[in-house]
Amino acid sequence: MKTEVYSWRVSTDLKTGLEREAKQRKVSLSAVLDLAARDWLAKNRASSEDEEEQRRLHEAAAKSFGSISGPGGRRSEQVRELVRERLLQRHGRMR
Numbered sequence: 001m002k003t004e005v006y007s008w009r010v011s012t013d014l015k016t017g018l019e020r021e022a023k024q025r026k027v028s029l030s031a032v033l034d035l036a037a038r039d040w041l042a043k044n045r046a047s048s049e050d051e052e053e054q055r056r057l058h059e060a061a062a063k064s065f066g067s068i069s070g071p072g073g074r075r076s077e078q079v080r081e082l083v084r085e086r087l088l089q090r091h092g093r094m095r
Contacts (some may be wrong), residue, residue: 002030
C-alpha cells in the first residue's frame, strides 16, 4: 500500500510524454512514475555496487603491482621469463 506523497515540478513536454506513455500502456501516471523511479534506483544501486567491486579488485591486484629490477637494458622484453623465474623461486612450480 502506498502511503507516502512526493511532488515535483516537471516541464510540460515531460508531463505530456509521461501521460502519453501511461495511456499507451493502459496504466496510471503514478504507475509509470513508480516504475521509472524503481528502474533508476536499481540502475544506480548496481552502478555503486560495481564501483565497490572494482575498488576491491583494484586493491587485490595492487598487491601484485611492482617493478622488476636488475641489470640489463632488455628487462621489458624479458618480463615474461623474469616473472616465471620469480614464481618458480617463490612457489617451486608454475601455476
